[in-house]
Amino acid sequence: MRMGKVQVRVKAPFGELVLEGESHDEVLSLLRSIPPGFMDELSNLALTKLAPSSRAEFEGIIEFTTEGPVLVTKQPLTHYEAIGLMLYASEGKMNTASRISRLLESSGTKAMVPARLNEMVRKGLAFKPDPSKPEFKLTVQGEQWVKTEVLPKSRGAAS
Numbered sequence: 001m002r003m004g005k006v007q008v009r010v011k012a013p014f015g016e017l018v019l020e021g022e023s024h025d026e027v028l029s030l031l032r033s034i035p036p037g038f039m040d041e042l043s044n045l046a047l048t049k050l051a052p053s054s055r056a057e058f059e060g061i062i063e064f065t066t067e068g069p070v071l072v073t074k075q076p077l078t079h080y081e082a083i084g085l086m087l088y089a090s091e092g093k094m095n096t097a098s099r100i101s102r103l104l105e106s107s108g109t110k111a112m113v114p115a116r117l118n119e120m121v122r123k124g125l126a127f128k129p130d131p132s133k134p135e136f137k138l139t140v141q142g143e144q145w146v147k148t149e150v151l152p153k154s155r156g157a158a159s
Contacts, residue, residue, distance in 0.1 A: 010039075017042070044092045061154040062089045068099065071107035073154040079111040080120060081150045087126065087138045088146040094129065094137040 006027045010017040017039075021027040058064075061073045062085060069089035071082060086100045087093055095103075101113040117136050120126040125142035129135060138146065 058089055067106060068103050070103060075154050075156055079116045082109050083113060083116055084146045084150050094135045096134040
């Protein structure tokens with residue numbers, strides 16, 4: 001008598017990852033063999049390669065350089081808004097305080113990024129996906145705030 005296959009479905013931001021094996025042990029072995037960072041890398045690749053290019057939404061606001069996103073908008077922004085834009089435009093919508101500081105300096109803006117990020121965490125706009133790592137990421141609320149308020153303001157539209 002032959003047993004059916006064992007299948008595990010993992011929901012991810014880009015869709016679903018399906019692992020399949022002949023037995024529970026085989027599926028567990030597959031899961032254990034996935035290298036650290038695999039899901040993040042897969043998610044980033046899938047979102048950047050398969051999603052329609054969102055760079056058009058940043059036209060006149062952010063320029064993408066080899067260093068990362070740099071603000072080019074002429075509209076005055078608060079430090080929170082500038083940091084929110086940097087996170088929103090970063091790969092995986094995630095970045096470190098030190099990298100955001102460097103990118104903002106390249107944009108001509110000097111801000112106390114770690115302090116502002118901690119305040120953004122308290123306000124529910126950002127979070128640390130892994131508390132042991134220095135990366136910050138926008139929350140769903142933070143992404144909505146950038147899309148509905150910060151991007152229109154950065155274009156010069158009334159917010």
